[in-house]
Structure formats: structure tokens, C-alpha cells
Amino acid sequence: MKPIVERLFRYVKIDTQSTWESTEVPASKNEFVLGRMLVEELKEMGIDNAWMDEKAYVFASIPSNSKKEIPSVAFFAHLDTAPDETGANVNPRVIESWDGRDIVLNEKKNIVMKTEDFPCLKDSIGKDLIVTDGTSLLGADDKAGIAEIMEAARYIMENPKEEHGEIHICFTPDEEIGNSTEYINIKNVPAQYGYTMDGGELGEINFENFNAATATVKIHGIAIHPGESKDKMRNAVLVGVEFINHLPWRESPVNTEGYEGFYHVTDFKGGVDSAEITIAIRDFDEEKYEIRKRRIQQIEDFMNEYYGAGTVEAKVEDYYLNMAREVKKHPKVREYALEAMKRTGIEPIVIPIRGGTDGSTISFMGMPCPNIFMGSANSHSIYEYCTVQSMEKAMEVILNIIRLFAEG
Ligand SMILES: [Zn+2]
Structure with a gap:
């Protein structure tokens, strides 16, 4: 041998x-x-x-x-x-x-x-x-x-x-x-x-290799007895779903290859009063990577305008770089x-x-x-x-x- x-x-x-x-x-x-x-x-x-x-x-x-x-x-x-x-x-x-x-x-x-x-x-x-x-x-x-x-x-x-x-x-x-x-x-x-x-x-x-960041999105809900919750309850799970729906689904791992970047929802857990979403952000291109990270913040701002300040709290952290x-x-x-x-x-x-x-x-x-x-x-x-x-x-x-x- x-x-x-x-x-x-x-x-x-x-x-x-x-x-x-x-x-x-x-x-x-x-x-x-x-x-x-x-x-x-x-x-x-x-x-x-x-x-x-x-x-x-x-x-x-x-x-x-x-x-x-x-x-x-x-x-x-x-x-x-x-x-x-x-x-x-x-x-x-x-x-x-x-x-x-x-x-x-x-x-x-x-x-x-x-x-x-x-x-x-x-x-x-x-x-x-x-x-x-x-x-x-x-x-x-x-x-x-x-x-x-x-x-x-x-x-x-x-x-x-x-x-x-x-x-x-x-x-x-x-x-x-x-x-x-x-x-x-x-x-x-x-x-x-x-x-x-x-x-x-x-x-x-x-x-x-990819530029990689992790976004952690916390949703603060308001829990109230569903029977008397009209105009009062804020269901964190549903707000979380809405957040995810603001991400371009075409830019997820299953739809991308080669030099294309993506958003990848890796975890979503919670209940009525609070929820948390974890999103992996990936892109080769430095500029596009920054745009991707900014988009998380933009969705946060947009949703807080609608649901009230502090409802959505997003944190984006670099994980590794290209x-x-x-x-x-x-x-x-x-x-x-x-x-x-x-x-x-x-x-x-x-x-x-x-x-x-x-x-x-x-x-x-x-x-x-x-x-x-x-x-x-x-x-x-x-x-x-x-x-x-x-x-x-x-x-x-x-x-x-x-x-x-x-x-x-
Ligand atoms: Zn190895």
C-alpha cells in the first residue's frame, strides 16, 4: 500500500x-x-x-x-x-x-x-x-x-x-x-x-464564501382572554408570520444557487404573548449583503409603525464574512x-x-x-x-x- x-x-x-x-x-x-x-x-x-x-x-x-x-x-x-x-x-x-x-x-x-x-x-x-x-x-x-x-x-x-x-x-x-x-x-x-x-x-x-449574518426577531404580543380581546389582543405568532411574509420567498435556499444569496428562516417559536424568529442571511456580494441586512430593519420599522413602537425588535449580527x-x-x-x-x-x-x-x-x-x-x-x-x-x-x-x- x-x-x-x-x-x-x-x-x-x-x-x-x-x-x-x-x-x-x-x-x-x-x-x-x-x-x-x-x-x-x-x-x-x-x-x-x-x-x-x-x-x-x-x-x-x-x-x-x-x-x-x-x-x-x-x-x-x-x-x-x-x-x-x-x-x-x-x-x-x-x-x-x-x-x-x-x-x-x-x-x-x-x-x-x-x-x-x-x-x-x-x-x-x-x-x-x-x-x-x-x-x-x-x-x-x-x-x-x-x-x-x-x-x-x-x-x-x-x-x-x-x-x-x-x-x-x-x-x-x-x-x-x-x-x-x-x-x-x-x-x-x-x-x-x-x-x-x-x-x-x-x-x-x-x-x-458567503457573507453570513443572523437576524433574531423578537415579537412582543399582548395576551388577553380571546373572548374579550377585540381591539386589544396582539397575537405574537401572527405578527411573526407577517414578518416572515415580508421576506421575498424567491430568495430562500430552496430557490437559489451559485452566486445567489438568500434569507433562510431557521427557527420560529412562540405563543400569543411573545414569539421569536431566527433568520440566516447569506450573500456573496458585499453591497447586496448590506441591503439584505437593512431589509430586516426596514420590515421592523414598517411593522412597528402599524402595530406600535417596540412590537418588533430585530437584531442583526455578522456571523462570518466572505x-x-x-x-x-x-x-x-x-x-x-x-x-x-x-x-x-x-x-x-x-x-x-x-x-x-x-x-x-x-x-x-x-x-x-x-x-x-x-x-x-x-x-x-x-x-x-x-x-x-x-x-x-x-x-x-x-x-x-x-x-x-x-x-x-
Ligand atoms: Zn472538512
């Missing part, structure tokens, strides 16, 4: 599933176990400064071996796996040169991955496909990313004649529950440019990633993330940080798979980025 595959298999054996219920960081104690393993492996490569902090963040760096002034670059991946599907007893296997026929993941349980259900599989015909036994997710999200960074680090350490700048490595816990950059001490990753290895299939690359704002300021981070893909023989597939990414938070911490594919498809599912070839290509992309920075 190829070393990069051995790595993946070794890492997925450790169950690092994040859970929403967890109140501790990291969410899974096993993230420490995987973190410790990675620190040991990095040290074995000769990267002596590898270490893990008390929240399971793993840090390591390889010093520059050049006299030239080369910008430093960091690579990130996450230790945990998704809460959606178990990460325990992962039993991966490689199907060499897959022939394109349906894959029986588990004969006993009759779990079959059908090509008609997953058309994306056709890109993997003839490649060495890594699949599960149908009882867990694979965890290639993001342990393939970890394996690729680790293999790239090993290559760098074994080929000291290749010129490179300072290289940083960081593995983070709890990405799947939105916590991985929450407790990161970015001072431990003093790089000028960064990349998360946490994208999807071969060739995918993201330079932008990393494109930061990435644009540093054209090299984009240029080198695209060039590195071409050098690896891959046609880049640039897609906007209709969600958030760690790279967004990191970018706003001062390190522009796009997201590169690590090869996993059908993530968070028992049908998750990746190919040996896309993992190898992802590792090549890492090395080519390092080379491009060195060339300047």
Missing part, C-alpha cells in the same frame, strides 16, 4: 467524531490521540518543533532552507469528523482500478453504492477507489487532507536540496461543529499565506494555487462556497487562506469515498505551491 494511503487508513481508525452536544474542546477526546500521533510522526520526520496545545491544536514548522526572502506559507486540515455519521470502527478498503460497476460496500447488510445514485462516481472509473464498509463515514474529510499535508512534509524533509521558504502546518479540532478557529492561537502559525486542505473532489478550489475580501488583497495566494494545479496537470474548478470555511476566519486574522480539494466525495455519509490518485494530486499541489513561492 502507498504511504499516503497507509496514513489515511491509520488516521481514520481513530474515531474523532465531533458531537453538537459536547461542551468541551476538543469535542472528542480522541482528537488528542490523533493529534499526539501526528506530533510523533512529524518528529520522526525530523520536524522537532511539532507540538499540540491543551485544546488539541497541532502546530509544526519547517524552517526555510534558502538565503532568499521567500514568503512563508501554512497548510491547515482538521482532526475531527462530522456528527452526521459515526466515525467508529471505520473499515476502509481500496478497490484497485475500479471498473465502474455498482459497489457492494457491505454484503451482509446489503449496502450497495449505486452509480446511478451517485453520478459523480463516473470521474473515478479506472482509479483506485477508497470506500467504507457501509457502517460508518470514511473520514477522508478531512483525514485525507491531513495525510496529504503529512506526505508533503515528509517529501520536503527527505529532499533538502529543494529550495523552500518557511512552511507551517496546523491541524485543528472541532471544525465540523464550527469551532476549529474559535480557540486557535494564530501566533503559533506565523505565515503570510495559508491554505486549508478541506475542499471536495479533484480540482476544486474556493476563494470565496474571505474574498481578504484574498483579493493578496493576488499571489490565488495565482499560485491555480498555477500549482496546472503544474500538477489539473484543470482548476473554482467554485464559491455556499457556506462558511475556516479559511474565512483565518483570512480575517490577516492570513489570506483559500480552500483546496482533498479528494473526498459524499462527505459526512457512509457513501463517502476518495481516490488514491486525487490524494496524490492534492499532495503534489501542496508541493507545487511551496515551489512557486520559492521561485517567486
Whole structure:
């Protein structure tokens, strides 16, 4: 078995599933176990400064071996796996040169991955496909990313004649529950440019993600016995429904794609005397995003005029922002990633993330940080798979980025 595959298999054996219920960081104690393993492996490569902090963040760096002034670059991946599907007893296997026929993941349980259900599989015909036994997710999200960074680090350490700048490595816990950059001490990753290895299939690359805000709308009603409530009652539920009806329904997730933004009512609870609505606001475009946020305030004003001041109380808070704002300021981070893909023989597939990414938070911490594919498809599912070839290509992309920075 190829070393990069051995790595993946070794890492997925450790169950690092994040859970929403967890109140501790990291969410899974096993993230420490995987973190410790990675620190040991990095040290074995000769990267002596590898270490893990008390929240399971793993840090390591390889010093520059050049006299030239080369910008430093960091690579990130996450230790945990998704809460959606178990990460325990992962039993991966490689199907060499897959022939394109349906894959029986588990004969006993009759779990079959059908090509008609997953058309994306056709890109993997003839490649060495890594699949599960149908009882867990694979965890290639993001342990393939970890394996690729680790293999790239090993290559760098074994080929000291290749010129490179300072290289940083960081593995983070709890990405799947939105916590991985929450407790990161970015001072431990003093790089000028960064990349998360946490994208999807071969060739995918993201330079932008949504701007995201959360609107919390409180409705203050007036409860009175319904028998004597004429001209007195103010039913908070009905006022809430009216508020929601003022949102353009065409701009909801179910009606939008690509670069279109939306309003997404995620929660509505209450009674006659009070109600609360939670709305997710998303847009790529900065101006449109501001307009969306303003619209919430406009509906609030409009309804308060009718129902009386203070009936509706809306609060809009930024959640995360589009990393494109930061990435644009540093054209090299984009240029080198695209060039590195071409050098690896891959046609880049640039897609906007209709969600958030760690790279967004990191970018706003001062390190522009796009997201590169690590090869996993059908993530968070028992049908998750990746190919040996896309993992190898992802590792090549890492090395080519390092080379491009060195060339300047
Ligand atoms: Zn991931």
C-alpha cells in the first residue's frame, strides 16, 4: 500500500467524531490521540518543533532552507469528523482500478453504492477507489487532507536540496461543529499565506464564501382572554408570520444557487404573548449583503409603525464574512494555487462556497487562506469515498505551491 494511503487508513481508525452536544474542546477526546500521533510522526520526520496545545491544536514548522526572502506559507486540515455519521470502527478498503460497476460496500447488510445514485462516481472509473464498509463515514474529510499535508512534509524533509521558504502546518479540532478557529492561537502559525486542505473532489478550489449574518426577531404580543380581546389582543405568532411574509420567498435556499444569496428562516417559536424568529442571511456580494441586512430593519420599522413602537425588535449580527475580501488583497495566494494545479496537470474548478470555511476566519486574522480539494466525495455519509490518485494530486499541489513561492 502507498504511504499516503497507509496514513489515511491509520488516521481514520481513530474515531474523532465531533458531537453538537459536547461542551468541551476538543469535542472528542480522541482528537488528542490523533493529534499526539501526528506530533510523533512529524518528529520522526525530523520536524522537532511539532507540538499540540491543551485544546488539541497541532502546530509544526519547517524552517526555510534558502538565503532568499521567500514568503512563508501554512497548510491547515482538521482532526475531527462530522456528527452526521459515526466515525467508529471505520473499515476502509481500496478497490484497485475500479471498473465502474455498482459497489457492494457491505454484503451482509446489503449496502450497495449505486452509480446511478451517485453520478459523480463516473470521474473515478479506472482509479483506485477508497470506500467504507457501509457502517460508518470514511473520514477522508478531512483525514485525507491531513495525510496529504503529512506526505508533503515528509517529501520536503527527505529532499533538502529543494529550495523552500518557511512552511507551517496546523491541524485543528472541532471544525465540523464550527469551532476549529474559535480557540486557535494564530501566533503559533506565523505565515503570510495559508491554505486549508478541506475542499471536495479533484480540482476544486474556493476563494470565496458567503457573507453570513443572523437576524433574531423578537415579537412582543399582548395576551388577553380571546373572548374579550377585540381591539386589544396582539397575537405574537401572527405578527411573526407577517414578518416572515415580508421576506421575498424567491430568495430562500430552496430557490437559489451559485452566486445567489438568500434569507433562510431557521427557527420560529412562540405563543400569543411573545414569539421569536431566527433568520440566516447569506450573500456573496458585499453591497447586496448590506441591503439584505437593512431589509430586516426596514420590515421592523414598517411593522412597528402599524402595530406600535417596540412590537418588533430585530437584531442583526455578522456571523462570518466572505474571505474574498481578504484574498483579493493578496493576488499571489490565488495565482499560485491555480498555477500549482496546472503544474500538477489539473484543470482548476473554482467554485464559491455556499457556506462558511475556516479559511474565512483565518483570512480575517490577516492570513489570506483559500480552500483546496482533498479528494473526498459524499462527505459526512457512509457513501463517502476518495481516490488514491486525487490524494496524490492534492499532495503534489501542496508541493507545487511551496515551489512557486520559492521561485517567486
Ligand atoms: Zn472538512
